[in-house]
Amino acid sequence: MLQQFFKPNIIEAGCDEAGRGCLAGPVFAAAVVLPSDFFNEDLNDSKKLSPSKRERLRELIIRESIDYKVEYVTEKEIDAINILNASILCMHKALDGLNTRIGHIIVDGNRFKAWRDPNGVLVPHNCIVKGDATFASIAAASILAKTFRDDYMRKAALDYPEYGWDKNFGYPTKSHRMAIKKYGITPLHRTSFTLLPDPELF
Numbered sequence: 001m002l003q004q005f006f007k008p009n010i011i012e013a014g015c016d017e018a019g020r021g022c023l024a025g026p027v028f029a030a031a032v033v034l035p036s037d038f039f040n041e042d043l044n045d046s047k048k049l050s051p052s053k054r055e056r057l058r059e060l061i062i063r064e065s066i067d068y069k070v071e072y073v074t075e076k077e078i079d080a081i082n083i084l085n086a087s088i089l090c091m092h093k094a095l096d097g098l099n100t101r102i103g104h105i106i107v108d109g110n111r112f113k114a115w116r117d118p119n120g121v122l123v124p125h126n127c128i129v130k131g132d133a134t135f136a137s138i139a140a141a142s143i144l145a146k147t148f149r150d151d152y153m154r155k156a157a158l159d160y161p162e163y164g165w166d167k168n169f170g171y172p173t174k175s176h177r178m179a180i181k182k183y184g185i186t187p188l189h190r191t192s193f194t195l196l197p198d199p200e201l202f
Helices: 051-064 075-081 083-096 136-159 174-183
Strands: 012-018 027-033 067-073 104-108 125-128
Touching: 012 083, 012 136, 027 083, 027 136, 051 136, 067 083, 067 136, 075 083, 104 136
Parallel strands: 012 104, 104 125
Antiparallel strands: 012 027, 027 067
């Protein structure tokens, strides 16, 4: 069972991102504040859930969270500042969008930069490796970031159907890379990434 809070009795936001390893499209991030009595036995790291469970949990999180915000940083920004900085910027943007004043942040992974609230107050944070499988609010953030990004890539696939983004969502699958080799890149591809790393694959 997932833990509720890293620091009890403090309003705490969980943060996570989705799409960091993709070859195309933005990176998305979410910040979520859950009520103290929130519980769902299916809540987990979004990567461990079926698409139907993710969708069901997304609606539950949106409906029952105290506060949430989902943001994205474009592929052009990723190319300009690198994916790590873009991921952290995206989480900061999500935190900026919360209407709730928080006292602590928990972040999936091991890298983050200090964030100040709209009043300029430095809010303490903890980075937690595999936090999306440990804390409920991070798991919730992972689900929102993943599902909102998947929606974005499904819409993008209508404009660029050759790349299979409705199935691979921009991740570096062999079929995605074969499409890049055949059709070239789109405006949504991250040109700072190695899009065709191994000629022997093709």
